[in-house]
Amino acid sequence: MTIVEQIITSFIASAAFVIIFNGPKRSLFHCGLVGMIGWIFYFLLETNGVDMVLATVIASFTIAIASQYFAKKYKTPVIIYSVAGIIPLVPGGIAYNAMRSFVENDYNVAINLAAKAFMISGSIAIGLVFSEVVNQIIRKSKLKTIVNKTH
Amino acid sequence: MEMEKQETYDIMAVCLLAGKIMLQSGAETYRVEDTMMRIASSFGAYQSHPYVTPTGILFSVEGDEPTKTKLIRIVERTTDLEKVAQVNGISRRISAGEFTIEEAYKELKMISASGSPYSLWIHVLAAAVSSGCFLIMFQGEWRDFLPAFITGGLGFLSLLYFHQLVPIKFFSEFSASLLIGLQALFFVSTGIGGELDKIIIGSVMPLVPGLLITNAVRDLMAGHLISGLAKGADAFLTAFAIGAGIAVIFSFF
Numbered sequence: 001m002t003i004v005e006q007i008i009t010s011f012i013a014s015a016a017f018v019i020i021f022n023g024p025k026r027s028l029f030h031c032g033l034v035g036m037i038g039w040i041f042y043f044l045l046e047t048n049g050v051d052m053v054l055a056t057v058i059a060s061f062t063i064a065i066a067s068q069y070f071a072k073k074y075k076t077p078v079i080i081y082s083v084a085g086i087i088p089l090v091p092g093g094i095a096y097n098a099m100r101s102f103v104e105n106d107y108n109v110a111i112n113l114a115a116k117a118f119m120i121s122g123s124i125a126i127g128l129v130f131s132e133v134v135n136q137i138i139r140k141s142k143l144k145t146i147v148n149k150t151h
Numbered sequence: 152m153e154m155e156k157q158e159t160y161d162i163m164a165v166c167l168l169a170g171k172i173m174l175q176s177g178a179e180t181y182r183v184e185d186t187m188m189r190i191a192s193s194f195g196a197y198q199s200h201p202y203v204t205p206t207g208i209l210f211s212v213e214g215d216e217p218t219k220t221k222l223i224r225i226v227e228r229t230t231d232l233e234k235v236a237q238v239n240g241i242s243r244r245i246s247a248g249e250f251t252i253e254e255a256y257k258e259l260k261m262i263s264a265s266g267s268p269y270s271l272w273i274h275v276l277a278a279a280v281s282s283g284c285f286l287i288m289f290q291g292e293w294r295d296f297l298p299a300f301i302t303g304g305l306g307f308l309s310l311l312y313f314h315q316l317v318p319i320k321f322f323s324e325f326s327a328s329l330l331i332g333l334q335a336l337f338f339v340s341t342g343i344g345g346e347l348d349k350i351i352i353g354s355v356m357p358l359v360p361g362l363l364i365t366n367a368v369r370d371l372m373a374g375h376l377i378s379g380l381a382k383g384a385d386a387f388l389t390a391f392a393i394g395a396g397i398a399v400i401f402s403f404f
Contacts, residue, residue, distance in 0.1 A: 005287060013284035019277035020307075020357055021177070022267050023232040039288065077239050079179060080232045083362050090361035093289055093352045099394030100348075103401050125368030 060127025328396030
């Protein structure tokens, strides 16, 4: 039951975010899909005891692959899809709790949470960069095979 | 000679306009630089150097004549992915040789003048719906859906309103999150809402600078150090404004 709930809400939330960012209407559905895929990966990993940072890296890697697929297929910039996918992963809750602890003079907890929020936003970016690297390696190796065949 | 000079300036005008639209709409730094260089080389300016930062673009074209350089200042930045996609499409068509310089300039001008594809109320509705959905995604209860829906929608609307009133980003974000905190407090104290934290987190999500943070780290990793730091500072200010707005609520109640 929870998983169905999560699938539906993450799809709608990602698509709605693309509307806030003035995304193209024709890519709304695909953006929702990318967001959903990423969130479900993260959710399943996290509830099964995988560390939050690792779960985020894997989820954002998946998001980046899905976005690159859609971007190639529909000839639109990757950023439209990857933004939609990333939004659910952004550590808003942790950042909020960190801020709350700061206000309540609980600095130890606050610094802990802030460091965690920083780690997670860093791991989102790492996931994205990783997939870009993989993508370029594949592209280059494809080029090489083409060159080898023609020679 | 005179003609050639004029043409170089025209090419630069097209490149700078394309770069300006993309940067103002929230494209990544490397994409802006790449697009500008592509457009320049498809019009015959093979040696060009764009230098893009979030607050301005420097662009110089080398050729047989002395090097020409232009600078434009970027003041206002929003997120408008439709425009990024449109400029990207134009740049593809320029590379395919479908446009002359004048036609490309006209097309870009049209994109730059065009408004948002969605009306204000659709934006607010989207913010409201996503707030409600985020509440569920963060393991909130369904009875808090409606409070988060209303709080998120009104919070986003107030962000737009305050930004129009005083064009200082920090102020509008601070006021919007203050309002969100007040509303959430109201819902919880009247017994309509359950968990204060969950409602606030859900409703604040439309304001959170998720795009900026990720773009900042990507720019840093791609070697665009100044852009990365500037975007990071921008994101930090926004996060601080939101946090401060909520913090005011907590320190009073």
